[in-house]
Amino acid sequence: MSTTRPATPIRLYYHALSGHVHRVELFLTLLGLPFEKVEIDIFKREQRSPAFLARNAFGQIPVIDDGELTLADSGAILVYLAKRYDASGRWLPEDPVGAAKVQRWLSVAADQLANGPASVRFSALVGRPCDDSIVKQSKALFDVMNSELAAQPFLAASTPTAAPTIADLALYTYTAHVPEGGISLEPYPNVRAWLARIEALPRFVGMQRSPIPESAA
Numbered sequence: 004m005s006t007t008r009p010a011t012p013i014r015l016y017y018h019a020l021s022g023h024v025h026r027v028e029l030f031l032t033l034l035g036l037p038f039e040k041v042e043i044d045i046f047k048r049e050q051r052s053p054a055f056l057a058r059n060a061f062g063q064i065p066v067i068d069d070g071e072l073t074l075a076d077s078g079a080i081l082v083y084l085a086k087r088y089d090a091s092g093r094w095l096p097e098d099p100v101g102a103a104k105v106q107r108w109l110s111v112a113a114d115q116l117a118n119g120p121a122s123v124r125f126s127a128l129v130g131r132p133c134d135d136s137i138v139k140q141s142k143a144l145f146d147v148m149n150s151e152l153a154a155q156p157f158l159a160a161s162t163p164t165a166a167p168t169i170a171d172l173a174l175y176t177y178t179a180h181v182p183e184g185g186i187s188l189e190p191y192p193n194v195r196a197w198l199a200r201i202e203a204l205p206r207f208v209g210m211q212r213s214p215i216p217e218s219a220a
Protein backbone atom coordinates (compact mmCIF):
# COMPACT_ATOMS: atom_id res chain seq x y z
CA MET A 4 0.00 0.00 0.00
CA SER A 5 1.36 3.41 -0.92
CA THR A 6 0.30 6.60 0.82
CA THR A 7 1.79 10.06 1.10
CA ARG A 8 1.22 10.58 4.87
CA PRO A 9 1.83 8.35 7.89
CA ALA A 10 -1.24 7.79 10.07
CA THR A 11 0.73 8.83 13.17
CA PRO A 12 4.06 10.68 13.47
CA ILE A 13 7.09 8.59 12.55
CA ARG A 14 9.37 8.06 15.56
CA LEU A 15 13.08 8.74 14.91
CA TYR A 16 15.65 7.41 17.37
CA TYR A 17 18.41 9.96 17.18
CA HIS A 18 21.42 11.76 18.56
CA ALA A 19 21.95 15.41 17.64
CA LEU A 20 25.57 14.85 16.52
CA SER A 21 24.96 11.80 14.31
CA GLY A 22 25.28 12.46 10.59
CA HIS A 23 23.67 9.10 9.83
CA VAL A 24 20.60 10.29 11.73
CA HIS A 25 20.71 13.74 10.21
CA ARG A 26 20.31 12.45 6.65
CA VAL A 27 17.04 10.78 7.75
CA GLU A 28 15.84 13.85 9.64
CA LEU A 29 16.63 15.98 6.59
CA PHE A 30 14.59 13.74 4.29
CA LEU A 31 11.63 13.57 6.71
CA THR A 32 11.70 17.37 6.83
CA LEU A 33 12.06 17.84 3.05
CA LEU A 34 9.09 15.52 2.51
CA GLY A 35 7.10 17.43 5.13
CA LEU A 36 6.31 14.25 7.07
CA PRO A 37 5.26 14.40 10.74
CA PHE A 38 7.85 12.89 13.07
CA GLU A 39 8.96 12.92 16.68
CA LYS A 40 12.44 12.32 18.04
CA VAL A 41 13.56 9.97 20.81
CA GLU A 42 17.08 10.66 22.01
CA ILE A 43 19.52 7.77 22.30
CA ASP A 44 22.67 8.94 24.07
CA ILE A 45 25.34 7.02 22.19
CA PHE A 46 28.05 8.48 24.44
CA LYS A 47 26.30 6.74 27.37
CA ARG A 48 25.91 3.58 25.23
CA GLU A 49 22.11 3.65 25.37
CA GLN A 50 22.16 2.03 21.92
CA ARG A 51 23.37 -1.16 23.63
CA SER A 52 20.40 -1.40 26.04
CA PRO A 53 18.20 -4.49 25.61
CA ALA A 54 15.25 -2.24 24.68
CA PHE A 55 17.20 -0.61 21.87
CA LEU A 56 18.85 -3.83 20.68
CA ALA A 57 15.34 -5.20 20.21
CA ARG A 58 14.85 -2.42 17.64
CA ASN A 59 18.26 -2.80 15.98
CA ALA A 60 20.38 -5.81 16.84
CA PHE A 61 23.44 -3.92 15.51
CA GLY A 62 22.96 -1.36 18.30
CA GLN A 63 23.14 1.71 16.06
CA ILE A 64 21.08 4.77 15.26
CA PRO A 65 19.14 5.79 13.21
CA VAL A 66 16.08 3.64 13.66
CA ILE A 67 12.52 4.62 12.84
CA ASP A 68 9.15 3.30 13.95
CA ASP A 69 6.41 3.90 11.39
CA GLY A 70 3.24 2.31 12.72
CA GLU A 71 3.95 -1.41 12.97
CA LEU A 72 7.26 -1.12 11.13
CA THR A 73 10.61 -0.75 12.90
CA LEU A 74 13.48 -0.09 10.49
CA ALA A 75 17.21 0.48 11.05
CA ASP A 76 19.99 1.78 8.79
CA SER A 77 20.03 5.24 7.25
CA GLY A 78 20.26 3.99 3.65
CA ALA A 79 17.39 1.56 4.13
CA ILE A 80 15.29 4.25 5.80
CA LEU A 81 15.91 6.72 2.95
CA VAL A 82 14.83 4.07 0.43
CA TYR A 83 11.74 3.23 2.48
CA LEU A 84 10.65 6.85 2.90
CA ALA A 85 11.15 7.53 -0.82
CA LYS A 86 9.19 4.46 -1.91
CA ARG A 87 6.46 4.93 0.64
CA TYR A 88 5.92 8.66 0.83
CA ASP A 89 7.45 10.42 -2.18
CA ALA A 90 4.54 10.54 -4.60
CA SER A 91 6.68 12.42 -7.16
CA GLY A 92 9.13 9.52 -7.38
CA ARG A 93 11.99 11.93 -7.98
CA TRP A 94 14.02 11.14 -4.86
CA LEU A 95 14.53 7.52 -5.93
CA PRO A 96 14.02 7.05 -9.67
CA GLU A 97 12.34 3.85 -10.88
CA ASP A 98 14.25 3.48 -14.13
CA PRO A 99 17.12 0.94 -14.07
CA VAL A 100 19.94 3.43 -14.67
CA GLY A 101 18.55 6.11 -12.35
CA ALA A 102 18.01 3.60 -9.51
CA ALA A 103 21.48 2.08 -10.00
CA LYS A 104 23.15 5.50 -9.91
CA VAL A 105 21.46 6.23 -6.58
CA GLN A 106 22.55 2.84 -5.22
CA ARG A 107 26.13 3.49 -6.27
CA TRP A 108 26.23 6.55 -3.99
CA LEU A 109 24.40 4.82 -1.13
CA SER A 110 27.23 2.26 -1.27
CA VAL A 111 29.81 5.06 -1.22
CA ALA A 112 28.03 6.56 1.82
CA ALA A 113 28.33 3.24 3.67
CA ASP A 114 31.95 2.70 2.65
CA GLN A 115 34.25 5.59 1.63
CA LEU A 116 32.19 8.29 3.41
CA ALA A 117 31.67 6.35 6.65
CA ASN A 118 35.30 5.21 6.82
CA GLY A 119 36.69 8.57 5.68
CA PRO A 120 35.03 11.92 6.48
CA ALA A 121 32.64 10.56 9.14
CA SER A 122 35.55 8.91 10.90
CA VAL A 123 37.75 12.03 10.69
CA ARG A 124 35.01 14.13 12.30
CA PHE A 125 34.24 11.53 14.97
CA SER A 126 37.92 11.37 15.99
CA ALA A 127 37.90 15.15 16.47
CA LEU A 128 34.61 15.03 18.41
CA VAL A 129 35.98 12.54 20.93
CA GLY A 130 39.50 14.02 20.93
CA ARG A 131 41.21 10.98 19.43
CA PRO A 132 44.06 11.27 16.89
CA CYS A 133 43.06 10.35 13.35
CA ASP A 134 45.14 8.10 11.13
CA ASP A 135 46.71 9.80 8.07
CA SER A 136 45.31 7.10 5.80
CA ILE A 137 41.76 8.11 6.78
CA VAL A 138 42.47 11.75 5.92
CA LYS A 139 43.94 10.60 2.59
CA GLN A 140 40.90 8.42 1.88
CA SER A 141 38.60 11.37 2.63
CA LYS A 142 40.45 13.64 0.22
CA ALA A 143 40.37 10.95 -2.46
CA LEU A 144 36.58 10.78 -2.07
CA PHE A 145 36.24 14.57 -2.35
CA ASP A 146 38.41 14.50 -5.49
CA VAL A 147 35.99 12.04 -7.11
CA MET A 148 32.92 13.98 -5.98
CA ASN A 149 34.43 17.27 -7.13
CA SER A 150 35.20 15.90 -10.55
CA GLU A 151 31.79 14.23 -11.05
CA LEU A 152 29.95 17.33 -9.82
CA ALA A 153 31.72 19.43 -12.49
CA ALA A 154 29.33 18.01 -15.09
CA GLN A 155 26.11 17.63 -13.09
CA PRO A 156 24.32 19.46 -10.26
CA PHE A 157 23.60 16.39 -8.11
CA LEU A 158 25.45 13.12 -7.53
CA ALA A 159 23.12 10.68 -9.24
CA ALA A 160 21.76 13.14 -11.77
CA SER A 161 21.62 11.85 -15.33
CA THR A 162 21.20 15.28 -16.91
CA PRO A 163 22.34 18.80 -15.99
CA THR A 164 18.74 19.71 -15.13
CA ALA A 165 18.04 16.65 -12.98
CA ALA A 166 16.69 16.90 -9.43
CA PRO A 167 18.40 15.81 -6.20
CA THR A 168 17.93 12.24 -5.01
CA ILE A 169 18.45 10.39 -1.74
CA ALA A 170 22.07 9.87 -2.91
CA ASP A 171 22.69 13.57 -2.25
CA LEU A 172 21.13 13.38 1.21
CA ALA A 173 23.23 10.32 2.09
CA LEU A 174 26.47 12.13 1.18
CA TYR A 175 25.52 15.61 2.38
CA THR A 176 25.97 15.64 6.14
CA TYR A 177 29.44 14.16 6.69
CA THR A 178 30.73 16.18 3.72
CA ALA A 179 29.32 19.45 5.06
CA HIS A 180 30.70 18.75 8.54
CA VAL A 181 34.14 17.43 7.61
CA PRO A 182 35.83 20.77 8.46
CA GLU A 183 35.00 19.87 12.10
CA GLY A 184 37.53 17.06 11.63
CA GLY A 185 40.17 19.44 10.28
CA ILE A 186 39.70 18.89 6.52
CA SER A 187 39.03 22.06 4.53
CA LEU A 188 36.60 21.98 1.60
CA GLU A 189 38.36 24.95 0.00
CA PRO A 190 40.06 22.80 -2.72
CA TYR A 191 36.69 21.36 -3.85
CA PRO A 192 34.60 24.19 -5.38
CA ASN A 193 32.12 21.87 -7.10
CA VAL A 194 31.50 20.06 -3.83
CA ARG A 195 30.89 23.39 -2.08
CA ALA A 196 28.48 24.50 -4.81
CA TRP A 197 26.64 21.16 -4.46
CA LEU A 198 26.36 21.61 -0.67
CA ALA A 199 24.89 25.07 -1.27
CA ARG A 200 22.34 23.62 -3.73
CA ILE A 201 21.17 21.15 -1.09
CA GLU A 202 21.06 23.85 1.58
CA ALA A 203 18.87 25.95 -0.75
CA LEU A 204 16.17 23.25 -0.94
CA PRO A 205 12.84 24.38 0.58
CA ARG A 206 12.58 23.22 4.24
CA PHE A 207 16.30 22.29 4.43
CA VAL A 208 17.42 21.72 8.01
CA GLY A 209 21.07 21.43 9.05
CA MET A 210 22.83 19.44 11.76
CA GLN A 211 24.22 20.98 14.93
CA ARG A 212 27.76 22.27 14.28
CA SER A 213 30.86 21.51 16.37
CA PRO A 214 33.91 23.81 16.58
CA ILE A 215 36.12 23.85 13.47
CA PRO A 216 39.89 23.47 14.06
CA GLU A 217 41.95 26.39 12.70
CA SER A 218 43.63 24.12 10.14
CA ALA A 219 40.33 23.73 8.27
CA ALA A 220 38.82 27.19 8.76
Ligand SMILES: N[C@@H](CCC(=O)N[C@@H](CS)C(=O)NCC(=O)O)C(=O)O
Pocket residue numbers: 021022023024045050062063064065075076077078113
Ligand atom coordinates in the same frame (compact mmCIF):
# COMPACT_ATOMS: atom_id res chain seq x y z
N1 LIG B 1 25.10 1.60 8.58
C1 LIG B 1 24.50 2.37 9.62
C2 LIG B 1 25.59 3.05 10.44
C3 LIG B 1 24.99 3.88 11.58
C4 LIG B 1 26.01 4.38 12.58
O1 LIG B 1 27.23 4.25 12.38
N2 LIG B 1 25.49 4.97 13.66
C5 LIG B 1 26.34 5.44 14.72
C6 LIG B 1 26.02 6.88 15.06
S1 LIG B 1 26.50 7.98 13.76
C7 LIG B 1 26.05 4.64 15.98
O2 LIG B 1 24.92 4.33 16.28
N3 LIG B 1 27.11 4.34 16.73
C8 LIG B 1 27.02 3.67 17.98
C9 LIG B 1 27.64 2.30 17.97
O3 LIG B 1 28.04 1.80 16.90
O4 LIG B 1 27.72 1.74 19.07
C10 LIG B 1 23.53 3.37 9.03
O5 LIG B 1 23.75 3.82 7.88
O6 LIG B 1 22.54 3.72 9.69
